[in-house]
Amino acid sequence: MTRERLYLYDTTLRDGQQTQGVQFSVADKVQIAHALDRIGIDYIEGGWPGANPTDSDFFAARPQTRATFTAFGMTKRAGRSADNDDVLAAVLNAGTPAVCLVGKTHDFHVTTALGITLDENLDNIAASVAHIVAKGREALFDAEHFFDGWKANPDYATACCKAAYDAGARWIVLCDTNGGTLPPDIQAATRAVIAAGVPGDHIGIHTHDDAGLGVANALAAVTAGARQIQGTLNGLGERCGNANLTSLIPTLLLKEPYASAFDTGITMDALKGMTKASRMLDDILNRVPLRSAPYVGASAFAHKAGLHASAILKDPSTYEHVDPGLVGNDRLIPMSNQAGQSNLRARLAAAGIAVDPKDSALARILDEIKAREDQGYAYDGAQASFELLARRELGLLPDFFEVKRYRVTVERRKNKYDRMVTLSEAVVVVKIGGQKVLSVSESMDESGSDRGPVNALAKALGKDLGPYQACIDDMKLVDFKVRITQGGTEAVTRVIIDSEDSAGHRWSTVGVSPNIVDASFEALLDAIIWKLVRDRMQAG
Amino acid sequence: MTRERLYLYDTTLRDGQQTQGVQFSVADKVQIAHALDRIGIDYIEGGWPGANPTDSDFFAARPQTRATFTAFGMTKRAGRSADNDDVLAAVLNAGTPAVCLVGKTHDFHVTTALGITLDENLDNIAASVAHIVAKGREALFDAEHFFDGWKANPDYATACCKAAYDAGARWIVLCDTNGGTLPPDIQAATRAVIAAGVPGDHIGIHTHDDAGLGVANALAAVTAGARQIQGTLNGLGERCGNANLTSLIPTLLLKEPYASAFDTGITMDALKGMTKASRMLDDILNRVPLRSAPYVGASAFAHKAGLHASAILKDPSTYEHVDPGLVGNDRLIPMSNQAGQSNLRARLAAAGIAVDPKDSALARILDEIKAREDQGYAYDGAQASFELLARRELGLLPDFFEVKRYRVTVERRKNKYDRMVTLSEAVVVVKIGGQKVLSVSESMDESGSDRGPVNALAKALGKDLGPYQACIDDMKLVDFKVRITQGGTEAVTRVIIDSEDSAGHRWSTVGVSPNIVDASFEALLDAIIWKLVRDRMQAG
DSSP states (O other): OOOEEOEEEEOTTTTGGGSTTOOOOHHHHHHHHHHHHHHTOSEEEOOOTTTSHHHHHHHHTOOOOSSEEEEEEEOOOTTSOGGGOHHHHHHHHTOOSEEEEEEEOOHHHIIIIIOOOHHHHHHHHHHHHHHHHHTTOEEEEEEETHHHHHHHOHHHHHHHHHHHHHTTOSEEEEEOTTSOOOHHHHHHHHHHHHHTTOOGGGEEEEOBOTTSOHHHHHHHHHHHTOOEEEEBGGGOOSTTOBOBHHHHHHHHHHSTTHHHHEEOSOOHHHHTTHHHHHHHHHHHHTOOOOTTOTTTSTTTTBOOSHHHHHHHHHOGGGSOSSOGGGGTOOOBOOTTSHHHHHHHHHHHHHTTOOOOTTOTHHHHHHHHHHHHHHHTOOOTTOHHHHHHHHHHHHTOOOOOOEEEEEEEEEEEEEOTTSOEEEEEEEEEEEEETTEEEEEEEEOOOTTSOOOOHHHHHHHHHHHTOGGGHHHHHTEEEEEEEEEEEEETTEEEEEEEEEEEETTOOEEEEEEEESSHHHHHHHHHHHHHHHHHHHHHHHHO | OOOEEOEEEEOTTTTGGGSTTOOOOHHHHHHHHHHHHHHTOSEEEOOOTTTSHHHHHHHHTOOOOSSEEEEEEEOOOTTSOGGGOHHHHHHHHTOOSEEEEEEEOOHHHIIIIIOOOHHHHHHHHHHHHHHHHHTTOEEEEEEETHHHHHHHOHHHHHHHHHHHHHTTOSEEEEEOTTSOOOHHHHHHHHHHHHHTTOOGGGEEEEOBOTTSOHHHHHHHHHHHTOOEEEEBGGGOOSTTOBOBHHHHHHHHHHSTTHHHHEEOSOOHHHHTTHHHHHHHHHHHHTOOOOTTOTTTSTTTTBOOSHHHHHHHHHOGGGSOSSOGGGGTOOOBOOOOTTOOHHHHHHHHHHTTOOOOTTOTHHHHHHHHHHHHHHHTOOOTTOHHHHHHHHHHHHTOOOOOOEEEEEEEEEEEEEOTTSOEEEEEEEEEEEEETTEEEEEEEEOOOTTSOOOOHHHHHHHHHHHTOGGGHHHHHTEEEEEEEEEEEEETTEEEEEEEEEEEETTOOEEEEEEEESSHHHHHHHHHHHHHHHHHHHHHHHHO
16 A cells, blocks of 8 residues: 655744743754754744744754755735735745744634625735746645634535645645634535535645644644644643654554554654654743653653553563663653662663662662652753752762851842943862862853853852863763752742863763752762763773 | 433543552542542443452442442453352442442453453353342443453354343443544444344443544444443543543533433533532542643634634634633633734733723734744743733832842752751842841751752742731642743743642742742742732722
8 A cells, every 4th residue: 555645844943932831042943943853843934934033043044954944934915916015024024934824714703803795805825826836936824713714604514725825835734723613613614625626635634722733633634634843842832832753753653544654754763752742842832741741741651550560561562552672761660679770780881880680779860860850850951950960869979079167158249330231259168188278259151141040050160070070071061950949848949950071071960959040059069970970980 | 303312431440550650549530430420420430349449449338429439340250150240249339329330342352361261251251240230239241341352253242242241231331441442433333233122222342542543433333223321521531541531521511412312311411510529539539630622722712823813802602612611721822932912812801901902002912922932932821921921011010119239059968867968048139218238048858958049049949028028928839840941042941839728729830940949939939928918909
């Protein structure tokens, strides 16, 4: 049997940006576009050029991708030609190979929201699509409110789709804009568009999750004949979000009838990057990853029920619908049992620390991790701190130096030019090889602006570490994440610091305290000590 | 047309308890049971009596409910009679009107996990169900792995269901235990059970969300003829969770064909309690409510896109699939750089600030918001700071006081008992009504532990605000979120602070600076000023 091609269209950078609380920078957008390209998405919708400064800047700096880069905009307004529509011109000026234009297909919206006649709207659709095609671009028509429109006036809604298709649109994307349509209606309406003369391999589906059916609705449209799916990573998007590609992609590749019926641009190897891509997006957004997320969540393959866990040990297929490794995720079995210790040994081995399976330190390390996680520590994202904890229990951690005390001050006041400025100053006292060393630093970058207390502490701490100076000079702090979390019965601050050295190695450390400065200092200290351990291992 | 009865069965207290990180106390379970009863759920599954101390204690103290209280257990083991099975006896001893027993229906599990013959398993099912019925209880049979079993050996899987039905089970619950089945297979298998002689009004459906299809699968089974839906509040449950009743119930009551076809035990009035019930559960679990949750999430009716917001002002049905009031939720028009003037006016109106559409201040406010968002501010999650910004532009912000300078110190050193401790101290100088006031505070909670520099600043700032003292005393800081973001060309810290007063009002403010302490101070200051504005508005 020949497989049909099923296309994936990502709108994380456009509809995903409409998520409440989400605001991508240009750098964020570039990073996400590269991640989508690595997965093998067919189309990347980058945003709406001209709608806001970030989107305009992003298109000006858009990355080279294998995926077809797409700009989003809307059909021309009535009473002017496509040539003279400045909004449309801004979209075309972005120079992308494909352009997706949203237009009305629900009669009520045409007459009420736009205040034009139904025929004028049909003309706007046809003229706008023809204009895009005439400019040599691939045209997509986003049929806004299509499913609601189809229920209200099926002939008009399908006529809008047909008009765009006849004008040369490569794809007619049926949009459940308000997100409340149910799967049987999605199927019936999609079939109606095909019956009206738009072939299924020119039909896309764009759904939202307002009734918890975004993924099911996308699949229902494919069953009816649609051959392009739009969605977002982690289901970002307006209101309840868009169809979640992070859930859809594994289903399409791993489950029947899809796996045998379709080819996508995604390889089984790329699928293994799914969990990582999902976590990366949460990282950019500083969101706590949803543990229960299908396929990629930290709990997606966690077996809590006792009966399940023991069956899993015999044969994972007893309580797992797919192998977690296929999507780059891991099985999780409570740390207390045997599986916990073998996991731990594997992790230590990866860090170059071989431990005998009978070593009682393994149980002590697990206990210590569990106790610290209760206090608010998280070792999943802080491998370097985990290694230090294990080395301490195993007696493999040298005493490099001891911090006796520190003090950091932040002051805000008027300077001599009567402008409000902030200043940070840190004093750190350490003991190295029997000697007490006092260091002081203030935090000021080249432009004279204050970088804050953590920066001042890092500078003071790194300033005079005697024999370790060269090693410390080689590292820099590249990221700093802060989260308020529960530590026992009280709220504590968890700080995760990412550091990097000149060789490009990157490592993460964690600190926890009710005091944000102290949590940061703890993570900083771990970052330095891990670097010293690593340099010593490489030297020796 | 006569409506058919569709029953709802909640397993939040049993399958929901298998969520990773969830551990209900007896008091939690009582509170949740009452909430479920207020909604009008037909069956409440309370747990597995005898399986753990909490469940046993809960059944001993189970609340009086209108709903049918149900105990969960498993079919008797082979080689002993139902009368002599101690596990089954413990379940019956809980004395509930209904008992739900899980049993195998997948041949592979029967022979591999149980290690018994297929006929022995059929006998166990029939004998266990008959035993429950003989004791005068309503019997439910949970057909474990039914859908996987049906794919592997359809005759055997349906024979297990028929055996339970023939033995007198009121409900045969078809379980997608591993959660990976797709809607068309759910439908086909459900229809097969009906064809095998189990009437649809004796069939229940129990689905999980491992492919993001838990809700869709439950609806697919109803379409095929099932008349009982099992699920949990907020979709709690093993791995990715169970079918989410918080999504399913509004769909069943508000959308066709369900609304006209079925009666449930839930009134339209009780439906208005859905959002509150969902938040209550998160409260018990100390979880941050999922903003994007269908129907009940804080973002479920948030309109971020400018085009959507302006249409919403004319007619909410343009971009809302249902009226948020029907589920007890609210419409939200957040601010963002995608927002137009109509978003802005709607948001100002909601804050009690009426502005003429022609007022030039609207454009100035938007410009100011855009400029600040470029610096790293985010007003989506900080409505109070947004209001203050708008009031400033509109000349509606009184001069309450002026901060002249502050200084905060964090110190870590050994105390007199030779233990490492941290101390934070803040000095704030403000000018109120021409008078300069110096305040100093240190940060120390009742237990003597340091709460950090932001806490010290908040205490110093609130300590001596003269005429505003009572107002400040009435507020407390309830949450504190930090992220590193891009502000122009450099990394800056964005702090969002949530505050609350004694009347339960909650408001969010934002501060941005390269210095985390300074960003926090800015957000704190906004929180206090917003409270002063609000109190003055209410007084006047």
